[in-house]
Amino acid sequence: ISIMPKELFPAANSAQRLGVPAPVLNNTKVPLQRGRSLMDWIRLSKSGVDLRGTGSKPLQISMEELKKHDKPNDAWIAIRGYVFNITRYIEYHPGGESELMRGAGKDATSLFEEVHRWVNFESMLKSTFIGTLIQELPSRTIKKTPSSLTVPVGNLARTSNMISQFRNVLQLFQTDFRQNEDTIVILFKSDSANVLAENFVCDITENGKCLHVDIVSITSNLSYTINLLHQVENTISVEKNQSIEIILKKSKRGLNWDNFGFLMQNRSFQTKFRPCTLVSKSNVTHDTLLLHFRFPDSTHMIPPIGAHVFFQTNVDGVVIRRPYTVAMPSITDGGYKIDSKNFYAVIKVYSTGALSNVFVNLNPGSEIPVGTYEMKFHLEMISSFKQVFMLAAGTGFTPMIRILHHCLFKTDKKVKLGLFNKQQRDILWKNDFETLQRQFNGRFLVNHVLSHPDQAWDGFKGRISIPMLREMISSCEIDSTFVFVCGPSAFTKLTLKFLTDIRVKCSSVFAF
Numbered sequence: 001i002s003i004m005p006k007e008l009f010p011a012a013n014s015a016q017r018l019g020v021p022a023p024v025l026n027n028t029k030v031p032l033q034r035g036r037s038l039m040d041w042i043r044l045s046k047s048g049v050d051l052r053g054t055g056s057k058p059l060q061i062s063m064e065e066l067k068k069h070d071k072p073n074d075a076w077i078a079i080r081g082y083v084f085n086i087t088r089y090i091e092y093h094p095g096g097e098s099e100l101m102r103g104a105g106k107d108a109t110s111l112f113e114e115v116h117r118w119v120n121f122e123s124m125l126k127s128t129f130i131g132t133l134i135q136e137l138p139s140r141t142i143k144k145t146p147s148s149l150t151v152p153v154g155n156l157a158r159t160s161n162m163i164s165q166f167r168n169v170l171q172l173f174q175t176d177f178r179q180n181e182d183t184i185v186i187l188f189k190s191d192s193a194n195v196l197a198e199n200f201v202c203d204i205t206e207n208g209k210c211l212h213v214d215i216v217s218i219t220s221n222l223s224y225t226i227n228l229l230h231q232v233e234n235t236i237s238v239e240k241n242q243s244i245e246i247i248l249k250k251s252k253r254g255l256n257w258d259n260f261g262f263l264m265q266n267r268s269f270q271t272k273f274r275p276c277t278l279v280s281k282s283n284v285t286h287d288t289l290l291l292h293f294r295f296p297d298s299t300h301m302i303p304p305i306g307a308h309v310f311f312q313t314n315v316d317g318v319v320i321r322r323p324y325t326v327a328m329p330s331i332t333d334g335g336y337k338i339d340s341k342n343f344y345a346v347i348k349v350y351s352t353g354a355l356s357n358v359f360v361n362l363n364p365g366s367e368i369p370v371g372t373y374e375m376k377f378h379l380e381m382i383s384s385f386k387q388v389f390m391l392a393a394g395t396g397f398t399p400m401i402r403i404l405h406h407c408l409f410k411t412d413k414k415v416k417l418g419l420f421n422k423q424q425r426d427i428l429w430k431n432d433f434e435t436l437q438r439q440f441n442g443r444f445l446v447n448h449v450l451s452h453p454d455q456a457w458d459g460f461k462g463r464i465s466i467p468m469l470r471e472m473i474s475s476c477e478i479d480s481t482f483v484f485v486c487g488p489s490a491f492t493k494l495t496l497k498f499l500t501d502i503r504v505k506c507s508s509v510f511a512f
């Protein structure tokens, strides 16, 4: 897998460069009308009101029929072969009517996956399910293919020879194994020095008979299932030496394994969930929690800087998934290093929030399903920049926590942070920022901006504006500065526009 070819990233015409619209990956939510939260939708779904309008018998729906239902008062959508009547859901859609209507009357599978692959539409739209889409196959005969490909693996089986459609990616890996009395070590050999242990997310399943391996990168994800030849214990570690080594403990000590088992390439990448235990919980502000979770012993996952995981819950039988950035316990602890067993999240609780509210009642010792991390950002993006300028609003600061920590403690980059909040009580880790400013005198500067300050506040006030940006950015050597932006969509869009308007010649901008 190609993790991050230095010379190609960001490409000259990349959206990460200022001047072209940057990707807004976070918080493009619209304010929903009162009574139109997800919880309200769940209540309506369960109320017995007919949301299908086609009777309860599932229909077989042609593309021609689907196309007719593309109006807000009569909207159907097809996703992964299932057709739903979304007419009543429109006003509950957190991304807004116009966004949702882009998929109306269409097979919107790719659009949906592009925007929010993690959303559990099957469960959320169950009461609006009207049938299946008749797949219109091209006239040539299509061979039936199995859902996964089975490849026997012994010494140095070259997987790419057997799975031609993944050749480009897989030819970088060869598999092998070695063993001693206690352990069986599965080796993934790659030509690329960029492949790290953090790219491997592994889970032992089926009582030690199966190993699930996801290889996650910024460009592509791969997924394998290995039916192990013999049983292993529920403990795993992954190390990078000459190759990536997945270290498993034999259940039967001393048993000689002829090979490690059967390796299957999974055709599609689906976010895998495993139960994680809440270790501790504390308040960072009046409405924001710091949560410490532990992965099960059977899991290896090291979410890289800038990555987010998914939490999942079930509200009245409806499955809800949301992404949350992997944070850290304290930004002032220079020695903090993420490990493969623990991770932290900083989560703001919304009064009507379906998932964020779950954390209020989740007690230490309780479990919650956590999905494999995803990453849109890679540290390599900022490696050649001397300065970093971060503009964050509210919990939009979460993706920047580990980046800030990395820049200050692991590099000699200068960092400037513009942090936008409503009131002083909303500022995350205010005292820690002051400590960091003292510790990294001249290398770190934070400007707090409050939209609703009290009278005593003598810092920046109001919303982001061009004069404010000019003042903040004035001391940056623009050409060698990388800019991060994250916050609610209105904030992100405006900030990107202002940066363009004032012709900031920053070489790169990244909007989370």
Ligand SMILES: Cc1cc2nc3c(=O)[nH]c(=O)nc-3n(C[C@H](O)[C@H](O)[C@H](O)COP(=O)(O)OP(=O)(O)OC[C@H]3O[C@@H](n4cnc5c(N)ncnc54)[C@H](O)[C@@H]3O)c2cc1C
Pocket: 025, 026, 027, 029, 031, 032, 036, 037, 038, 039, 094, 308, 322, 323, 324, 325, 326, 345, 346, 347, 348, 349, 350, 351, 352, 353, 354, 355, 356, 357, 395, 398, 399, 488
């Ligand atoms: C890549 C990514 C990373 C994220 N990381 C974090 C993180 O580290 N910490 C964190 O707290 N959140 C993070 N979020 C947001 C998070 O995924 C949820 O959207 C958020 O917690 C609300 O979910 P909910 O189910 O509680 O609210 P919902 O039930 O979806 O919404 C209920 C109500 O809450 C309000 N609301 C919900 N979300 C927002 C919002 N973003 N801005 C303003 N009002 C809102 C709205 O009034 C809404 O009607 C991230 C989102 C993305 C896409």
Ligand code: HEM
Pocket: 025, 026, 027, 028, 029, 077, 086, 093, 094, 095, 096, 099, 100, 101, 102, 103, 108, 111, 112, 115, 116, 119, 120, 121, 124, 125, 321, 322, 323
């Ligand atoms: C295919 C057309 C669709 C488009 C273009 C679209 C677009 C969007 C956008 C832009 C957002 C805001 C993203 C964010 O801030 O994280 C969003 C959020 C959301 N959409 Fe859609 N959407 C589509 C279909 C659907 C469908 C069919 C559902 C049904 C369940 C759905 C459920 C949601 C949910 C639950 C969120 C909030 C996600 C979160 O907070 O994690 N969307 N959508």
